[in-house]
Amino acid sequence: MLTSATHVVDSSEGASRFEVFFDGDCPLCKREIAFLRRRDRRGQLRFTDIAAAGFDAPAVTGRSLLDLMDRIHGRLPDGTMVEGVEVFRRLYGVLGFTRLVSWSRAPVIAPFLDWVYRVFARNRLRLTGRCTPDSCRLPGHGRLPEHR
Numbered sequence: 001m002l003t004s005a006t007h008v009v010d011s012s013e014g015a016s017r018f019e020v021f022f023d024g025d026c027p028l029c030k031r032e033i034a035f036l037r038r039r040d041r042r043g044q045l046r047f048t049d050i051a052a053a054g055f056d057a058p059a060v061t062g063r064s065l066l067d068l069m070d071r072i073h074g075r076l077p078d079g080t081m082v083e084g085v086e087v088f089r090r091l092y093g094v095l096g097f098t099r100l101v102s103w104s105r106a107p108v109i110a111p112f113l114d115w116v117y118r119v120f121a122r123n124r125l126r127l128t129g130r131c132t133p134d135s136c137r138l139p140g141h142g143r144l145p146e147h148r
Contacts, residue, residue: 017046018090019075021061021068024049026128029072039095071121085110085117 020036023029033047050057050068057065061073061081074087082090085104093101104113125131 017044017077018094019046019048020087020091021048021050021073021075023051023069023124025051025130026124028124028128036091036095044094045091069125071117084121085113088117 020033022033024033036045037047048060049055050065055065057063057068061068061075063073063081067073071084072087073081073083074090075081076090089101089104103109120127
């Protein structure tokens with residue numbers, strides 16, 4: 001459970017919910033999270049902003065902030081971490097988009113989606129205007145070298 005009041009968590013405790021760790025400083029990510037929040041009328045999802053002041057990635061997830069920034073992560077109710085496209089499958093599955101999730105697992109489509117997401121994730125900071133030619137600025141976390 002999250003105990004710090006310094007980072008943003010949507011909803012109360014909720015050990016039985018799927019938790020998504022998102023970059024609240026990313027305009028594209030914020031738009032997607034806003035959509036998911038609107039669709040989550042039964043409170044089945046938990047949203048944790050990894051860009052919030054005071055968020056302690058290792059304490060909360062056991063992973064570094066760089067790892068969390070590298071690609072989207074989620075945590076299943078049993079504590080298992082998932083990442084990449086699988087996070088979106090879990091999010092959309094919880095919200096009832098079962099056909100979309102099934103389609104995303106199709107043998108030809110799944111590898112393509114994984115590749116597209118890896119390309120997006122690798123370039124996300126640059127695409128959202130948070131990089132210079134040699135580094136990226138993460139608000140509240142200083143400068144980090146371009147990775148992967």
